[in-house]
Amino acid sequence: MAWRRRFVFACGWSAAIALAVAASCVPVRSATPHDFHASLTQVEVNRGDKTVEIAVRVFLDDLEDALSRRAGRRVRLGTASNFDALAYAYVMEGLTVRTAGGDRLRFVWIGKEPGLDVVWIYVEAPLSGELEGGTLGQTVFCELFDDQLNTVVVKDGKRNTTLTFGPGETSKPVQFAR
Amino acid sequence: MVSGGLGLTLNPVVPHTVIASFFFRESDLSTIRVLSVVLLCIAGAGSVFAQAPATVRSPREDKFRQLEEILPTPNTYRTGSGAPGHQYWQQRADYVIDVSLDDDKQRINATETITYKNNSPDTLTYLWLQLDQNMLAKGSDAQLTSTASTLERVPFDQVDSMLARTTFEGGHVIGSVKDAKGQPLNSTVVKTMMRVDLREPLVAGGVVTFSVAWSYNINDARKIRSRSGYERFEKDGNCLYAIAQWFPRMAPYTDSTGWQHKQFLGSGEFSLEFGDYLVRLTVPNDHIVAATGVLQNPEAVLTPTQRQRLKQAETAEKPVLVVTPDEAKAAEAAKPTGTKTWVFKAENVRDFAFASSRKFIWDARRHDVGGNRVLAMSFYPKEGNPLWGQYSTAAITHTLDVYSRYTFTYPYPVAISVNAPVGGMEYPMICFNGPRPEEDGTYSARTKYGLISVVIHEVGHNYFPMIVNTDERQWTWMDEGLNTFLQYLSEREWDTAYPSGRGEPRDIVEYMASTDQVPIMTNSESLLQFGNNAYAKPATALNILRETVLGRDLFDKAFKEYARRWKFKRPMPADFFRTMEDASGVDLDWFWRGWFYTTDSVDVSIERVRHFTIDTRNPDVENPARKAEEDAEPESLSAQRNKALPKAVDRDPSLKDFYNSYDRYAVTPRDREAYQKFVAGLTPREKELLQSGLNFYVIDLHNIGGLVMPVILKIDYTDGTSEEVRIPAEIWRYNPLDVSKLIMTSKELKSVTLDPHLETADVDLENNAFPRRPVKSRFQLFKFENRQPNPMQLLEAKPGAGADAVKKP
Structure with missing residues (x-):
C-alpha cells in the first residue's frame, strides 16, 4: 500500500524536521466560505444499548485530500469504490477513546452521510466502562493542516463537556461539567 | 400585585383589570386537584407569571442591559444613531x-x-x-x-x-x-x-x-x-x-x-x-x-x-x-x-x-x-x-x-x-x-x-x-458575517433546492452546543473556529434577526440603511448595532449582547404545563366533580387487598353512627343558598365568565442555554385544531431563567411544541415538547434509517455480509 511507505518515510523524517516545521507553518486563511480546517465529533453514551455512539463531521475536501495523499492516487467520494474503507481506517487512526479503566474502545463502522461540502461518519463501540475519568483524542487532519481544530462534544445523559484539539494535542481527560 | 395560595405571584397588572375573585382548580393534565383561591387577571392571553420569589433570589444577569457601557461614546464623527457624524472624515x-x-x-x-x-x-x-x-x-x-503540527503521519x-x-x-x-x-x-x-x-x-x-x-x-x-x-x-x-x-x-x-x-x-x-x-x-x-x-x-x-x-x-x-x-x-x-x-x-x-x-x-x-x-x-x-x-x-x-x-x-x-x-x-x-x-x-x-x-x-x-x-x-465578522448572510439570501434565489451550507438556524446548532468557543466580538487573529465564528454564526444570527425577531420588512429596511449610510465609508461594530436599532425602531441590545458578546446558546425547555379551570362554586356541579376526582385516585395495593377482610362494624352494626353514612360531597340546602347569594352579587359579565368553561394552561419555560430569544409555541388541541403563539424575547426581561406563559382557551390542550419551525437554533429539541417526545440523535437517525455494509466488507467484497457481521476492526 503506497500510503504506508510514505507514512514510514514521514515518520523517519519527523524528528529531523520537527524544529523546522515548528518555525515554518504559516496559518493562512483566505476568505473562502470553507477554507478553514475544523471538524466536529459528537460522542454520546447510549445507556439503553450499552454503546458509545459517535458522529464525526469533516469537510469532504479535507477528507478526500487526506485519503488521496495516503492512497497515492485521487480518491473521490462517489468514484472510489473503497472510499468507506479508506475513510474508516483514516478516521479511526485519529480518534482515541479510553474509558476510566483504560480500555481503548474499538469502533464498528455504521456508515457515512455526505452533505454538499461535509460528510458525517458514524461509528459505534460497546460501552466497556465509564467515559468520565478516561481520556479522548481527535487528531484527524492535524498532520495536514497547522490550523486544524477538532471539537469534540461528549454527552452522557444530561452531563456533557466539550474538548478541543489543535495540532500537537493528542489526548485530554474527560471530565463532565458540574 | 395580587397573590394567592397557589404559590404563584401574579405580575403587576393594572388594578382595574382584576374583576372578581374566582376559584381555580389545577390539574397537571393527568390528575386533578382542587386548589385554593387565586384571583383571575383578565389581561388577555398574554399575562406572564414570574416564578415565586424564593426560586430566583440569586442575583440575576440582566440580559436586556443596554450596551452603552460597552459601545464607544458617540461623537461628531460617529453618532449615537449609528450614522456617520457631521464631521466624519477619512483619509x-x-x-x-x-x-x-x-x-x-x-x-x-x-x-x-x-x-x-x-x-x-x-x-x-x-x-x-x-x-x-x-x-x-x-x-x-x-x-x-x-x-x-502533528508529525506522526505526515x-x-x-x-x-x-x-x-x-x-x-x-x-x-x-x-x-x-x-x-x-x-x-x-x-x-x-x-x-x-x-x-x-x-x-x-x-x-x-x-x-x-x-x-x-x-x-x-x-x-x-x-x-x-x-x-x-x-x-x-x-x-x-x-x-x-x-x-x-x-x-x-x-x-x-x-x-x-x-x-x-x-x-x-x-x-x-x-x-x-x-x-x-x-x-x-x-x-x-x-x-x-x-x-x-x-x-x-x-x-x-x-x-x-x-x-x-x-x-x-x-x-x-x-x-x-x-x-x-x-x-x-x-x-x-x-x-x-x-x-x-x-x-x-x-x-x-x-x-x-x-x-x-x-x-x-x-x-x-x-x-x-x-x-x-x-x-x-x-x-x-x-x-x-x-x-x-x-x-x-x-x-x-x-x-x-x-x-x-x-x-x-x-x-x-x-x-x-x-x-x-x-x-x-x-x-x-x-x-x-x-x-x-x-x-x-x-x-x-x-x-x-x-x-x-x-x-x-x-x-x-x-x-x-x-x-x-x-x-x-473584526472579521463585519464583512464575512454580513457577506455570508447575503450569500445565503442569494443562494435561496438561485434554486429552491440549493444546498446552502450556512444560514439556516438548524445548521449552527452543533457549533452553538459546544462550549469551548470565543464570542463573535473577538479580534480576527484570535478567533477559534474561524468559519463557524466569523461566517456561520453571524450569518445565522442575522437570518434569525430577519425572520424571527424583526420580520423581513423591518430588517431589510434597517440593513439597507446601514449599507447606504456607510457606503464608501468605514463603519465600526457600534455603527452597525446602532443603525439596525435606529432604523428598525426595536431595541436589540439584548440580541447583540447575547449573540455577539457571549458564547451562550439557545436552549429553552418546556418544564411543565399546568391546567386550571374556573371553579363555578355551584355545589351541584363542583361537589360531584370533586367526588369523581377522588374516586379516580388510584386505590393502593393494601386497600385493594383489605377490601375483602371482614369488618367489625359489619359484625356489630351498633358500632355505626352518623359519620358512617355521612357523604361529605352531598349538597346541602345551605350550600345552595350560599351559591345563590354569591351569584346574585355578580355582575352580568362576571356571571358570563363564571360559566364560560374556559381552560387556563400555564406553560412553564426554563432557559438552559443562556441566550434569550423569542418564544414560539405551537399548541395542539384535542379537537384537532392548533394555533401558534409568537412571543417577543422581552418575555425574559424580568427573569431570564424561568418564565411562565398563560394560555386561555375554551379548547382542551393536547400538546405544546416550542420552536416548531426550528428558527431559533435551539440546541436541544428533546425538551421542546410537552408531553416530551423522544428526539433521535443524528447518529441514531442515521443508524436506523440507513444501514450500510461495513467498509471491511466493502474492502474484502464479501457479498451478502450484514452490517453487524464484523465486530472488531
Whole structure:
C-alpha cells in the first residue's frame, strides 16, 4: 500500500524536521466560505444499548485530500469504490477513546452521510466502562493542516463537556461539567 | 400585585383589570386537584407569571442591559444613531503604479507614486504602509508564532510543502522610498508594516506625494498556501498568476483607531483607504490580463477581433467569448515574443488586484444593475471548463442583482471572477475562485454548487468590505458575517433546492452546543473556529434577526440603511448595532449582547404545563366533580387487598353512627343558598365568565442555554385544531431563567411544541415538547434509517455480509 511507505518515510523524517516545521507553518486563511480546517465529533453514551455512539463531521475536501495523499492516487467520494474503507481506517487512526479503566474502545463502522461540502461518519463501540475519568483524542487532519481544530462534544445523559484539539494535542481527560 | 395560595405571584397588572375573585382548580393534565383561591387577571392571553420569589433570589444577569457601557461614546464623527457624524472624515490615497511581471522568475518588479490626502483634523509626522508579502518572509511573525503540527503521519507532499515554506525567499524587497522631488525619505520596516518619516509635518487638509520601488518573489500557491500566487500547469508548462497584496498600501489612519498597523499574522485581512488607481501592467505579450478597473488601452493589447467581441459583449445578454478556448489553447503552445503593457484605471477603490496568464479563456456580458451598466466577466484556463463557462459569469450577475437589492446599486463598471489556485479571495471588482471540474470533464454537485457559492461570496465582498469599508484586521465578522448572510439570501434565489451550507438556524446548532468557543466580538487573529465564528454564526444570527425577531420588512429596511449610510465609508461594530436599532425602531441590545458578546446558546425547555379551570362554586356541579376526582385516585395495593377482610362494624352494626353514612360531597340546602347569594352579587359579565368553561394552561419555560430569544409555541388541541403563539424575547426581561406563559382557551390542550419551525437554533429539541417526545440523535437517525455494509466488507467484497457481521476492526 503506497500510503504506508510514505507514512514510514514521514515518520523517519519527523524528528529531523520537527524544529523546522515548528518555525515554518504559516496559518493562512483566505476568505473562502470553507477554507478553514475544523471538524466536529459528537460522542454520546447510549445507556439503553450499552454503546458509545459517535458522529464525526469533516469537510469532504479535507477528507478526500487526506485519503488521496495516503492512497497515492485521487480518491473521490462517489468514484472510489473503497472510499468507506479508506475513510474508516483514516478516521479511526485519529480518534482515541479510553474509558476510566483504560480500555481503548474499538469502533464498528455504521456508515457515512455526505452533505454538499461535509460528510458525517458514524461509528459505534460497546460501552466497556465509564467515559468520565478516561481520556479522548481527535487528531484527524492535524498532520495536514497547522490550523486544524477538532471539537469534540461528549454527552452522557444530561452531563456533557466539550474538548478541543489543535495540532500537537493528542489526548485530554474527560471530565463532565458540574 | 395580587397573590394567592397557589404559590404563584401574579405580575403587576393594572388594578382595574382584576374583576372578581374566582376559584381555580389545577390539574397537571393527568390528575386533578382542587386548589385554593387565586384571583383571575383578565389581561388577555398574554399575562406572564414570574416564578415565586424564593426560586430566583440569586442575583440575576440582566440580559436586556443596554450596551452603552460597552459601545464607544458617540461623537461628531460617529453618532449615537449609528450614522456617520457631521464631521466624519477619512483619509484618501491615490496610486500610480508601474509593474512588470517576470514570467521566467515568477517575480514582481514595480514602482508606485502615492498621493496621500490628510482629511483628519490631526497633523501627521509619519505615515504607515502595509507590506503584506512580508508575512511570507523567512522568520516572519506568522511563521514564528504558528504552532507545531502533528508529525506522526505526515504525507510526503506535506513535508515538501513545509520545506518550501522555509526555503522560499519571500517578502517585499524595498528598493527606495523617495519624496516628490526624488530625494530619499527615511523609512523603517517593522515586520509587515513600514513607517515613512515625512520631511515636513502633514497638516490637516494637506497632501503629500512620495514614491516607493520594490520587488518580490511570487509564491507557488500549490505549495505555499496564500491568498495569491502562481500556479504552474505541468502539462503545458504555463503559469497562471493571481496577484494581490502586492504593493505597499497605505495603512488607514482613522478617528477610532489612529494608525491601524496591527501586524498581519494571516487571518485578519485588510484595512485600507479609498483612492483612485492608474496601473500600468507589463506582462509577456501573449498574456491576457484581468484587473480591478477599466482597461484604458484595448487597441494596444487586444487584437481587432478581441476588441470587436468585447464591443459586442457590452450589449450582449449572454456571455460572449472574447478569447475562445481554441485561442487560449493555441497561446499555451506558443512562446511570447516580447511584452505588452496593459493600462487600467479604477476610481474610488480600496485596493487593486490582477491576474495574468496566456491560458485564459475570457467571457463577458453586459448587465444592468439599477441603471448602472456593468461588464460581468470571467477568466479561466481550459481546466475550468465545462463549469466555468456555464456558471461563473451567470453567478456574477445573479450576485449583483440580489446584493444590490438588499444594499445599494453596484457602483463599479466591471465585476470579474477569475479561476485561480486559491479557495476564494476577494478584491475590488475582481475575485479569485478555486473550484474546477475533474480532468475528465465531469464534476460533482459539490463542485458545481461550490463554484456558484464561492463566486457569489467573493463577488459579494464588493459590498462588504470593498465598499462598506470595514476593518478586517480587527473584526472579521463585519464583512464575512454580513457577506455570508447575503450569500445565503442569494443562494435561496438561485434554486429552491440549493444546498446552502450556512444560514439556516438548524445548521449552527452543533457549533452553538459546544462550549469551548470565543464570542463573535473577538479580534480576527484570535478567533477559534474561524468559519463557524466569523461566517456561520453571524450569518445565522442575522437570518434569525430577519425572520424571527424583526420580520423581513423591518430588517431589510434597517440593513439597507446601514449599507447606504456607510457606503464608501468605514463603519465600526457600534455603527452597525446602532443603525439596525435606529432604523428598525426595536431595541436589540439584548440580541447583540447575547449573540455577539457571549458564547451562550439557545436552549429553552418546556418544564411543565399546568391546567386550571374556573371553579363555578355551584355545589351541584363542583361537589360531584370533586367526588369523581377522588374516586379516580388510584386505590393502593393494601386497600385493594383489605377490601375483602371482614369488618367489625359489619359484625356489630351498633358500632355505626352518623359519620358512617355521612357523604361529605352531598349538597346541602345551605350550600345552595350560599351559591345563590354569591351569584346574585355578580355582575352580568362576571356571571358570563363564571360559566364560560374556559381552560387556563400555564406553560412553564426554563432557559438552559443562556441566550434569550423569542418564544414560539405551537399548541395542539384535542379537537384537532392548533394555533401558534409568537412571543417577543422581552418575555425574559424580568427573569431570564424561568418564565411562565398563560394560555386561555375554551379548547382542551393536547400538546405544546416550542420552536416548531426550528428558527431559533435551539440546541436541544428533546425538551421542546410537552408531553416530551423522544428526539433521535443524528447518529441514531442515521443508524436506523440507513444501514450500510461495513467498509471491511466493502474492502474484502464479501457479498451478502450484514452490517453487524464484523465486530472488531
